[in-house]
Each structure stands twice: as structure tokens, then as C-alpha cells.
Amino acid sequence: MPDDSLDQSVWSQDIYQALKEAQIGQVAYVPDAGHKDLIERCHADAGMRTVSLTTEEEGVALLAGAWLGGVRGVLLMQSSGVGNCVNMLSLVEECRFPLLMIVTMRGQWGETNPWQVPMGQAAPVVLATCGVIVQHLEAAGDLAPGVAAAAQMAFVSNRAVALLVGQRFIGAKKFD
Amino acid sequence: MLDRRDAVSAILRARGSALLVTGLGSPTWDVAATADSPCNFYLWGAMGGAAVLGLGLALAQPSRRVLVLTGDGELLMGLGGLATIGAARPSNLSVVVLDNERYGETGMQASHTARGVDLAAMARAAGFPAASTVTTAEELDRALPALYGGAGPVLLVVKVLANQPPLRVPLRDGTHIKNRFREALLGPKAFG
Numbered sequence: 001m002p003d004d005s006l007d008q009s010v011w012s013q014d015i016y017q018a019l020k021e022a023q024i025g026q027v028a029y030v031p032d033a034g035h036k037d038l039i040e041r042c043h044a045d046a047g048m049r050t051v052s053l054t055t056e057e058e059g060v061a062l063l064a065g066a067w068l069g070g071v072r073g074v075l076l077m078q079s080s081g082v083g084n085c086v087n088m089l090s091l092v093e094e095c096r097f098p099l100l101m102i103v104t105m106r107g108q109w110g111e112t113n114p115w116q117v118p119m120g121q122a123a124p125v126v127l128a129t130c131g132v133i134v135q136h137l138e139a140a141g142d143l144a145p146g147v148a149a150a151a152q153m154a155f156v157s158n159r160a161v162a163l164l165v166g167q168r169f170i171g172a173k174k175f176d
Numbered sequence: 177m178l179d180r181r182d183a184v185s186a187i188l189r190a191r192g193s194a195l196l197v198t199g200l201g202s203p204t205w206d207v208a209a210t211a212d213s214p215c216n217f218y219l220w221g222a223m224g225g226a227a228v229l230g231l232g233l234a235l236a237q238p239s240r241r242v243l244v245l246t247g248d249g250e251l252l253m254g255l256g257g258l259a260t261i262g263a264a265r266p267s268n269l270s271v272v273v274l275d276n277e278r279y280g281e282t283g284m285q286a287s288h289t290a291r292g293v294d295l296a297a298m299a300r301a302a303g304f305p306a307a308s309t310v311t312t313a314e315e316l317d318r319a320l321p322a323l324y325g326g327a328g329p330v331l332l333v334v335k336v337l338a339n340q341p342p343l344r345v346p347l348r349d350g351t352h353i354k355n356r357f358r359e360a361l362l363g364p365k366a367f368g
Binding site: 025026028049051052053054055057058060061062063064065066067068069070071073087088090091094095096097 | 195197217219220221222223224225226228229230231232233234235236237254256257259260263264350351353354357358361362365366
């Protein structure tokens with residue numbers, strides 16, 4: 001299978017820059033290999049408060065608190081964490097909290113770990129069912145404008161928006 | 177053991193300018209019945225999220241004290257949040273657990289704290305510099321200065337009687353509760 005993935009150090013810079021321009025002040029994450037460079041960039045930025053979570057639903061509540069305090073945040077996670085967020089997303093919908101999620105996809109394109117497939121395939125459906133607007137990023141050129149547009153809709157229109165970063169783009173993890 | 181409304185009254189009397197987040201169920205009813213304020217954010221759901229919501233608020237408002245007032249069942253559902261708070265070390269965050277050792281909203285079933293789970297010890301193990309349990313009004317009074325002024329994160333377990341005081345239903349609409357809070361805290365910028 002041809003490898004469509006690109007160098008993460010390049011595209012993570014695009015996302016980071018777009019987050020800076022969107023005035024993101026809190027970065028909550030559960031680590032994913034697809035977010036490795038971006039997490040490091042955010043940690044190195046004194047203007048961004050990074051918070052390492054034990055589970056993704058904490059990030060949903062955390063960023064609601066940040067918004068109550070006047071600060072914009074982003075939640076970085078892998079698609080397997082979407083299911084962990086389900087009940088906490090009721091907080092976001094009921095209160096019309098803005099929420100920006102950047103979800104790196106597994107179980108989607110050339111996956112070699114079958115355990116990743118169920119949640120990866122369910123992720124966009126689960127998010128949509130919970131009232132989250134789902135947008136797909138499938139090419140390097142989509143990243144900066146995609147993050148900017150999602151941040152604008154989240155923080156100006158008070159909506160939950162999840163950007164799903166395609167596995168074709170990130171590259172399927174190799175186990176051999 | 178304290179009466180829960182007496183405990184909440186004592187805690188809120190010392191509140192000053194602290195921002196308040198309440199966990200679902202009795203803590204929300206207790207605070208609304210005792211001293212409503214635009215700077216109260218009442219949760220009616222999102223079980224397990226109160227403490228980490230308080231963390232996000234505390235990090236966003238480092239010059240304000242943030243107090244989370246929740247129940248034992250609510251905190252037990254989000255125990256990982258203790259580790260997240262311990263790792264983040266917000267000096268201005270305090271978490272009060274009104275611990276009746278019961279799930280009060282669902283029929284007073286025993287919670288894990290009735291079976292020996294020690295939430296203050298768990299908070300200490302998670303890195304909270306101050307975490308303790310009080311069982312009398314005098315002990316609670318002595319704990320209040322550290323709750324509002326001590327280096328956080330602070331966790332205080334207040335053992336309360338398993339009674340159900342009269343219900344006073346607070347604001348219910350989440351968007352209104354959010355907007356009221358943000359306007360009180362941020363002024364016109366809340367809707368900018």
C-alpha cells in the first residue's frame with residue numbers, strides 16, 4: 001500500500017500556529033502518537049497551559065471551566081477516547097459551551113490493530129449523536145484553515161466542533 | 177458528623193470573593209438554598225466532572241480562589257481527576273467533599289466511603305499538599321482559613337449526616353447558569 005502520510009513535524013506546526021492565532025490558552029490532552037509533536041510544541045509555549053488528563057472526559061469538563069473563566073482551550077485526543085466523553089458532552093450541549101476537539105483517527109485507514117477499529121469507526125457517529133459538529137481533515141492544506149474555521153465556530157457561535165484528522169494523513173501505525 | 181446545611185452555611189460565610197462550582201445533587205441544592213450568587217456554577221449533571229471543571233476555571237483565573245463543593249459519589253466517579261489536579265498543582269483550587277457516605281439522589285445507597293475508602297488519603301497520594309477530613313463544627317471552622325487561603329490544591333472531606341433537607345430548586349437552564357456566571361466574572365467581555 002502506498003504511504004500517503006506526511007512528516008508530522010511539518011503539519012503539527014500548521015496546527016500549532018492556527019491554535020496560537022485562535023488565542024488558545026489551555027491545551028488538554030491524552031497522548032496520541034499523531035499528536036506527539038503538537039503536544040511538545042504546546043508544552044514549550046509559556047502562553048499555553050497544558051494539562052495532561054487521565055481520561056478524555058476530564059478534558060471536556062476542564063475546558064468548560066476554562067471558558068467560564070474567559071479562556072479558550074483545545075482538547076487533543078485519539079479516536080479511541082471519543083467513547084470516554086459521552087456523558088460529559090451533555091454538559092457542553094446543555095450549557096452551549098464552546099468545545100474544540102482535535103481527534104487523530106485510528107481504525108480508519110490501513111489499521112493493523114483490530115482493537116482500534118470499533119471505536120475508530122464509531123467515533124464520528126458517536127460525536128454527532130452527542131451534538132458535536134464533525135469536520136474531517138484529510139490533507140495537509142486543510143489543517144490551518146480547518147482549525148481556524150472550527151475555532152471560530154466553537155468560540156463565536158458557542159458550539160462543540162471535532163476535527164477528525166484522517167489516518168491516511170497521519171499514517172497507519174506499523175506493528176511489524 | 178455535621179448537618180450538611182450547617183456545614184455549607186459555615187463554608188459560604190467565609191467565602192469572600194471565591195468562585196464556586198457545585199457537583200450535581202445535594203451540594204447544588206445545599207448551596208442554592210443557602211446563598212445563591214451569580215458566581216455559583218451549578219451542575220445538574222456531568223457526574224464526575226466537578227473537580228476538573230474547577231481546575232480549568234482555577235487555571236483560567238489564577239488570581240481568584242476557586243472552590244468546588246461536591247459529594248462523595250460525584251467525586252468517586254471522577255477519581256482520575258484527583259491525579260490530574262495533583263499533577264497540575266493549581267495553588268488556588270480547593271475541593272470540598274460533603275461526604276454522607278451515600279448516593280442521596282438515588283435512594284441513599286451506601287457509597288465506597290461507607291466501606292472504608294479514604295478520599296483525603298487518595299488526594300494526598302495524588303499530590304495535594306493539603307487534604308484532611310473533619311467530623312465536627314469546630315474542626316471545620318479550623319479548616320476554613322486553609323480552604324480559602326492555603327497553598328492548593330486543597331481537599332477537605334466534611335463528614336455529614338445522611339439526611340435530606342428541604343429541596344429548593346435552583347436555576348435549571350445550563351445556558352443561563354453559564355451566562356450569568358460569565359457576565360458576573362468577565363463583564364461585557366463575556367459576550368464579546
